[in-house]
Amino acid sequence: MSTTMWAAPGPARQPLAVHPSYPAYFRGTDGQPLLLIGAYPWGTFSDTDYDYVAMFDTLRAHGLNFARVWLWWGAREFPKPIDRRYIIPYERPGPGAATDGQPKYDLNRFNPAFFDRLRRVCAAAGERGLYLQLILFDAWMLKHPHLWKLHAFHRDNNVNGVDGDPQQTGRGTDGERGFCSLGNSKARAAQQAYIRQVVDAVNEFDHVLFEVANENYYSVEWEQSLCEFIQQHERGKPKRHLTMPKDLLNHSSVVQVWDVQRIHAALLEKRDRRQPLIFDTDWTLNPRDDEVRRSMWAAVLSGGHFNYMDDSLQIGSEYHGDFRGSRRADLHRQFGHLAAFMRQTRFWEMAPEDALVQKGVAFAMASRSQLAAYLPAGKNVTLNLSRLPASLEARWFDPRAGTWSKPWELPGGQPAPFAAPDGNDWGLLVQEQGRGG
Incomplete structure (x- = not known):
């Protein structure tokens, strides 16, 4: 049976959306029901040496159609081993030196190369029939003092007077007045300015959705307000895109276990939300192919979608990865086998x-x-x-x-x-x- 499950996003189509008749699934860019199954590392975009075309080709070759992409980690020292190859959304003209010894950030001056790369990455994914979940901010790194110290929103690192930690906790995790809060007007204005730039850069693409922040445990209201900001900004744009967590639950709210019974139970319990549920494995790396495979099948046969955080696609000696995930090629083939199985079904019914x-x-x-x-x-x-x-x-x-x-x-x-x-x-x-x- 042929379905449009993996139909390639293309021009003059409609943006990815929740399917109005089958809300457990997406409406693809061709208007048909869509199941998302994919894999991703964490340096795809931010490492300018990363061969995202090779990675996208690998996903496509296995019949996959989904990837999650961090746009900005907040500090060039993470993720390793990017270091000087790290691309950021801001220029760093100074005056003065930041805590890493480099010129301070100017949060009013955006780096054109960042947004050019963003458009190229989105275009390459679309040409291969892949949908992208674009992460605007990373909140995981905010809890680590050695990383927060290097963040562009740290008081010592920008020339704009933006302080993402006015209580001087040594982290960016203050949900009342910190980076992830509604109580910091300067930080919020800078965040909105950055979001406008991202939205404007990718509005032409139908195959993207926005995730406001990875692992924000500090202020749900802050995250929801930025989803609303995106939606408001896109009202004057040709296309409107899904936002997470307003339109979709983020990964930490769906299920975070490798137990197939608990995965199944969690997805059935949340089915009455009438929205696609993505089982995303961004809570731990799992070296056992059989456990990953069983968890993936349990999720999809429980009405969910699947996205695997894949260290074999992450470059660096620590992970022994490459752009094609060669170390776990068997696992990638097994992802494709599930995709092939589901293509024989009218899963949306x-x-x-x-x-x-x-x-x-x-x-x-x-x-x-x-x-x-x-x-x-x-x-x-x-x-x-x-x-x-x-x-x-x-x-x-x-x-x-x-x-x-x-x-x-x-x-x-x-x-x-x-x-x-x-x-x-x-x-x-x-x-x-x-x-x-």
Whole structure:
């Protein structure tokens, strides 16, 4: 079955949005229901030596369609090993030296090279059918004194009198008057000026959405207010884009575990929010391909989307990574296998439901013509096919190899037992006979 799941974003299309009829999924730039599955490192944009084209080509080659991109970390000393190759949104003319010994930032003077690179990155992604989640600010680094000391909004580092820590806590985490707050008018004005520049630079692109801040635990109101600022600014622009966390939950609010049962439960619990839920793994690096694969399948077969923070795509000796994620090529292929499986379904018509599994361990979602299931440990299950037509066919799918079994026929309209080929994890697709694959 062919779907428009991975349709390439292009000119004269509509911006990415929540699908009005199927709110668990996105409306793609072609207007069709969209499932996002992707992977990303953390230096894609900010490291000017990073070959983002090679990375995007890798994602596309595996049938993936999504990446998350940090635009500005706030300090050139992170992430390693960028150092002098780090690109920032501001010019640094001084006068005076910042805490890193370089000229101070002028928060009123924007760096044209930053925004030129931003447009090139967005264009390259769009040409390859990839959607980008653009992170405007990083709040994770604010809690680390050695990094906050180097931040452009530190009082000693800019010529504009902006102080992101007026209480002198040694961090940028003060939710009342600090960087992430509504109580710091100078910092807020500078943030808004930067956001205007970013929005203006990428407004032409349909395949982007904005994430205000990574790991802001300090002021939800600050983050929501900047989402509203973006929306207000875009009212006078040709295109309007989704903002996180106003239109979508950020990753820390969805689920942050590698336990498949808890992933499934969290996604079903939040389904009544009627918005796409992205299982994003930005809380820890996981070296176990089998655990990542099982968690990904559990999320997507529970009605969610998936985005993997991938250290194999991060350059540097510490991670042994490269632009193509060669160290975890097998895992990337397994991401693509799930994408291929879902392309055989009309996923947008399906709803995940525990009542579909009457016996055994599986996660299942169904419509009136298809049922897709994932068995994280194989074995035997009984699935409720009462809503499906009388004449069905079923096929097993190997998540590790990406291969299908031969189809077999079975009756619908009643519960049916299934025995997985072995004790590994397996996908299963049951659908009306003659529907095709």
